[in-house]
Amino acid sequence: MRWYEVRPVRFVIIGVALVGPTASILLALLLAGHVDALIALPALLVNVAVAVAILRMIQSDTRRLTDYAEVLGEASAPLPPPEVASVTAEFIASAMARAHQGWLDRESRDAGRAGLFEAVIDQLPDPVILLGQGREVQRANQAARNLFGDRIMARDLASTVRTPSLLEAADAVLAGGASRSVEVLLPVPVERTLQARVKPFRPPGEENGPLLVLLTLHDITMLKRAEQMRADFVANASHELRTPLAALIGFIETLRGPAKDDPAAHERFLGIMFDQSNRMSRLVNDLLSLSRIEMDEHSPPTTEIDVAKIVRNVAATLELRAASRKVKLRLEQPEPMPPVVGDEDQLSQVFQNLIDNAIKYGKEQTEVTVALTAPVNGKAGSVRGPAIMVAVTDRGDGIARTHLPRLTERFYRVDPARSRALGGTGLGLAIVKHIVNRHRGRLIIDSEVGKGSTFTVVLPAAKVVEGKREAG
Structure with a gap:
């Protein structure tokens, strides 16, 4: 029930105020003998009827104004004022409509500014994350969501970033400590080093509110690599x-x-x-x-390419080199290969290095096999989803297993004298590893002394999603 229904005393007071003066005058005239009772009674009844009509009009206007106020509280668009009987109620309704319109205008401007600020923050190249109590992620710009995924939102930072020094810094700042700066190493999908700045933050106008943490990450991988x-x-x-x-x-x-x-x-x-x-x-x-x-x-690259075609072209350019060592190049492709998202020049360099190494280090009058396969389901060499594999196998002396983990290091050679004599620089497999990493793939090396070596490149295949191809 509304206020005008649960407090009828107000309407009684208004009725008495309307009828009282007239009734008093008629009573005084009646007692003085100036007015006959037959005249005074109808006049009093007319006055009561007018008072009742006024009360009903006030009640109706009040009810409409109250209903209008309740609707305005939930409305997200301007509403015209209700039809009321009295001029005063009409003035009040118009004032309420103007106030609501002004509130909507201010809300729209504030929302526009907030949207603008969000858009600006999303355009920043560095990840920016706002942490609340308990290290919960309250805000994360587009760069942060691209780096960690949308799952970062509304969760403890520790569920996404497992760097103890960063978590300790966030806890220390939330506890009232000063700003800190730590390094964060992200090992996947490509190893990165980030400089994390952890600062205390209080929103304007909420100086007495809970302390927040503003976390910004800057990629310093290139600086580290340059060093x-x-x-x-x-x-x-x-x-x-x-x-x-x-x-x-x-x-x-x-x-x-x-x-x-x-x-x-x-x-x-x-x-x-x-x-x-x-x-x-x-x-x-x-x-x-x-x-x-x-x-x-x-x-990562964005262009779709045909890996089988690249391998065929590279093999064709190395035919003469293989023939000079009496080595036969054999390509195996039992089925059509799906395309991959990659860089054609870089992948050509990968297969050029691998096949050239197989020719150089394989024995004369043997065979170098380049086999292409396309696993459809499951994981292939830790690459999730559809992938293709290109395996280059030689029949050389093989490599002892103690050397395999270090083969992709810069300038690492199993036999330095032989490598230099054959024109090697010690950088070929390092180049292969970094190109494969850029393609979010995997390089697998398997070798057995006396039987030869196999170098397998696993690359995610492109897949169709809603009519568009994406990396697998």
Whole structure:
């Protein structure tokens, strides 16, 4: 029941206020003998009827205004004022409608500003996360959702990020501590290093509210890799370049001195110098190639390509090299291959390196097999969903299992002398590993001493989702 129904005393008071003066005057005139009772009684009845009509009008207007106020409280769009009888009620209804319209306008402006701020935050390249009490994720911009998935929302940060130092920093700041900065290592899908800044945060106007934490993440993977590459270059590349450079300097000094007038020595030494120069050129090119690949490793490709066609083209370009060592190249493709989302040039480099290695390190008068298969269901080499596999098998001396975990390290060689003699730079498999990582694939190495080696590349196949192809 409404207020005007549970408090009728108000209407009694209004009725008495309306009828009382007239009734008093008529009673006084009646007692003084100036008005006859037959006249006073009808006048009083008329006055009561007018009072009742006024009361009903006030009650009706009040009911309509109350109903209108209740509807306005739930309305999300402007509503016209109700029809009322009195001018006062009409003025009140109009004022209520204007107030509601102003409230809707302010709410729309505030929502627009909030939407604008959300859109701006979503466009930031760095992940931004707002944590509440208990480390619950209250807000996460698009970059954060892309990095951790939509499952991050409304859950404890620990369910998504399992870095103890970051969780400890968040707890310390939530407990009232100062801002902190920690490094976060994300091992999958591609290893990344992030700089996490953890700061206390209180929304404007809520100074007495609960303390929140603003977590921002900045990708410093490239800085770390640049530091590692500089260290690798100093430790390894300088050593690799020192030998051919020393040989070149020695031969040049010989040609300018003792062998200055010896044509035969000129011919022999120039051939060696040419080989050493090519070796340095290959080393520099591989270093530059590896640097470019590592820079793009965190950004997967988006173009659909035919891997079977790439493998056939690479095998065709290496036919002459294989023939020079009396090695037969055999391609096996029992069924059509689905496309993959990849970079054609980089995958060509992968299969070029693997097949070339199989030809170089395989025994003469043997066979190198390149087998393409397409598992349809389940997991293939830890790659979830549909995938294709390209396995390159040689019949060489094989590699001891103790060496297998380190084969993809820069400049790592099982037999350094043999590798250099065959023109290897020690970077080929490192390049293969980083390209495969960029494609969210897997490189599997299996070898048995005396029987040969198999290098298998597993790549996610493209799959159809709602009429569009995506990486598997």
